[in-house]
Amino acid sequence: MFRLCLATLLLMLCTLPALCAAPGEAAPPWWKHAIFYEIYPRSFQDSTGNGVGDLNGILARLDYLEDLGIDAIWLTPCFPSPQVDFGYDVSDYRAIDPGFGILADFDRLVAEARRRGIRVILDLVLNHTSDQHPWFRESRASRGSARRDWYVWRDGKGPGRPPCNWLSLFGGPAWTLDPATGQYYYHYFYREQPDLNWRNPAVREEMLDVTRWWYRRGVAGFRLDAVDTVFEDPRLPDNPLEPGLNPCGDPNMINLHNYKQPEVHGLMRELRKVADQSGAVLIGETYVESAAELKAYYGEGGNELQLPTGHLLAMADRLSAPEFRRRIAAMAAIGCWPVWVLNNHDLARSVTRFGDGVHDDAIAKDLAALLLTLRGTPILYYGEELGMANHDPKRLEDVRDPVGRRGWPTGKLRDGARTPMQWDATPGAGFTRGKPWLPIPAGAATRNVAVQAREPDSVLSFYRRLLALRRSSPALLDGGYRELNPEDPHVLAYLREGQGQAVLVALNLSPEPRAVAFDLPALGWAGARPQVLLGSGGRTPMAGLPAELEPFSVVIVALGRSRPADPTGRGGKPLE
Ligand code: GLC
Numbered sequence: 001m002f003r004l005c006l007a008t009l010l011l012m013l014c015t016l017p018a019l020c021a022a023p024g025e026a027a028p029p030w031w032k033h034a035i036f037y038e039i040y041p042r043s044f045q046d047s048t049g050n051g052v053g054d055l056n057g058i059l060a061r062l063d064y065l066e067d068l069g070i071d072a073i074w075l076t077p078c079f080p081s082p083q084v085d086f087g088y089d090v091s092d093y094r095a096i097d098p099g100f101g102i103l104a105d106f107d108r109l110v111a112e113a114r115r116r117g118i119r120v121i122l123d124l125v126l127n128h129t130s131d132q133h134p135w136f137r138e139s140r141a142s143r144g145s146a147r148r149d150w151y152v153w154r155d156g157k158g159p160g161r162p163p164c165n166w167l168s169l170f171g172g173p174a175w176t177l178d179p180a181t182g183q184y185y186y187h188y189f190y191r192e193q194p195d196l197n198w199r200n201p202a203v204r205e206e207m208l209d210v211t212r213w214w215y216r217r218g219v220a221g222f223r224l225d226a227v228d229t230v231f232e233d234p235r236l237p238d239n240p241l242e243p244g245l246n247p248c249g250d251p252n253m254i255n256l257h258n259y260k261q262p263e264v265h266g267l268m269r270e271l272r273k274v275a276d277q278s279g280a281v282l283i284g285e286t287y288v289e290s291a292a293e294l295k296a297y298y299g300e301g302g303n304e305l306q307l308p309t310g311h312l313l314a315m316a317d318r319l320s321a322p323e324f325r326r327r328i329a330a331m332a333a334i335g336c337w338p339v340w341v342l343n344n345h346d347l348a349r350s351v352t353r354f355g356d357g358v359h360d361d362a363i364a365k366d367l368a369a370l371l372l373t374l375r376g377t378p379i380l381y382y383g384e385e386l387g388m389a390n391h392d393p394k395r396l397e398d399v400r401d402p403v404g405r406r407g408w409p410t411g412k413l414r415d416g417a418r419t420p421m422q423w424d425a426t427p428g429a430g431f432t433r434g435k436p437w438l439p440i441p442a443g444a445a446t447r448n449v450a451v452q453a454r455e456p457d458s459v460l461s462f463y464r465r466l467l468a469l470r471r472s473s474p475a476l477l478d479g480g481y482r483e484l485n486p487e488d489p490h491v492l493a494y495l496r497e498g499q500g501q502a503v504l505v506a507l508n509l510s511p512e513p514r515a516v517a518f519d520l521p522a523l524g525w526a527g528a529r530p531q532v533l534l535g536s537g538g539r540t541p542m543a544g545l546p547a548e549l550e551p552f553s554v555v556i557v558a559l560g561r562s563r564p565a566d567p568t569g570r571g572g573k574p575l576e
Contacts, residue, residue: 119220171248338376392416
């Protein structure tokens with residue numbers, strides 16, 4: 001292991017100058033090379049002992065994040081909120097929820113993060129507010145209210161009949177009757193989350209102004225929540241139904257008229273214009289069926305979102321080389337800068353989805369290597385670097401997330417992916433002195449930062465080495481992606497090439513050892529002297545290409561600094 005680290009260090013030293021842009025060449029925007037890290041503030045670090053995380057807790061852990069090599073933290077909503085949807089029901093966009101701290105804490109967090117080279121990204125909930133937001137209270141006060149048109153109000157089709165058949169993602173009709181005014185309001189999510197009417201220019205102006213307000217406070221960008229649901233067809237046509245019931249027990253429905261409406265692109269462009277004035281980044285929560293669909297969110301000439309998250313890797317239904325290869329190739333084919341995500345606060349943790357219960361740590365390292373060696377910007381989710389798995393509630397009465405209660409026991413369970421960060425082996429896992437808002441698994445006694453930081457072969461140590469390697473390697477940061485051995489059913493392999501360098505990555509995604517062979521001359525690297533930069537298998541040799549990969553292992557190999565021949569005639573330019 002020591003020898004591997006030494007090789008990594010040597011490569012880092014000899015490639016560092018290449019990180020700087022050549023004279024006359026524009027430096028890439030900061031978010032292209034950045035490692036983003038999603039923090040669920042309720043679960044990262046509690047500084048008060050009330051069992052819920054807060055901003056001062058995050059502040060106390062900035063050194064850890066800096067040390068890990070994180071460039072930007074995305075905080076899920078920490079604005080004032082009744083917490084029905086744990087912050088995704090905002091009741092004031094220009095303040096901090098008292099449970100998380102005060103604005104001065106936030107300002108200090110931004111300043112202290114900046115001192116460590118870490119940017120802060122906030123989560124902007126566009127689609128809806130809380131029903132406790134003063135805008136909605138005013139809106140619902142009367143039909144004639146000045147803010148009535150800030151939300152989507154409609155008459156029903158008759159007694160007990162909502163304006164159309166649309167359903168809430170979180171169960172039941174998407175329309176709730178307001179008895180006082182006799183009209184229904186629309187909510188794609190919980191009834192406590194009324195949809196804003198984005199066709200009202202006043203709403204647009206106000207929300208653009210909210211972004212300016214935070215940019216002035218030093219925020220480096222936003223993750224835009226639920227982008228796909230912002231607009232709906234104002235004519236309210238019924239959606240088509242499909243056979244069967246969804247996990248909430250409602251009929252299956254195709255959200256043809258209230259999802260992914262074309263108007264959303266105009267809004268993305270407006271938000272982007274404002275973001276550009278501050279050099280800020282926009283990350284989009286954009287779930288798609290295909291990479292081709294994702295392309296639209298980048299906009300014409302890249303004038304919409306810099307980082308729309310298609311969740312293409314996360315949506316793979318199993319750990320499979322052909323499946324991942326296909327998804328990566330689809331992304332490469334659209335010619336846009338990819339964003340890679342394996343985990344977030346809405347998904348079961350990747351170790352739970354892709355693990356086999358036997359080789360989970362090896363699989364966590366495979367996934368880490370994939371996320372951090374692909375071409376594109378990665379977003380990590382807290383605890384991913386420890387190989388944390390889901391810790392799902394076993395009894396209905398323990399479920400905190402309302403949608404989890406509604407769909408119990410077969411529906412979507414989000415609590416299990418939101419449990420506290422595991423810092424050490426104390427009863428509160430170093431997260432809290434009190435009773436944690438979600439339970440900490442018994443395994444936290446060994447799977448935690450303190451323990452893993454001491455173990456050279458831990459998932460955390462592997463992440464650290466990978467992150468350092470990525471930062472130091474121009475080929476990994478900017479190089480093109482070239483698929484290798486496309487027919488191999490078990491080993492996912494690719495080259496990252498650029499600036500006369502190449503890094504070969506080979507991941508065995510199967511539980512058996514697998515033979516591998518790479519034809520370097522055919523790849524244009526005839527004279528290369530391969531040097532292993534990092535490997536997760538215990539027996540990875542230092543020099544040369546491996547002939548066999550251990551079960552669920554990865555090897556990352558530098559081929560050399562310059563290509564001896566250039567059979568493509570492209571002068572060694574990155575492959576798109
Ligand atoms: C997004 C968030 C999710 C939330 C929903 C409604 O999908 O990621 O956590 O429940 O929006 O705001």
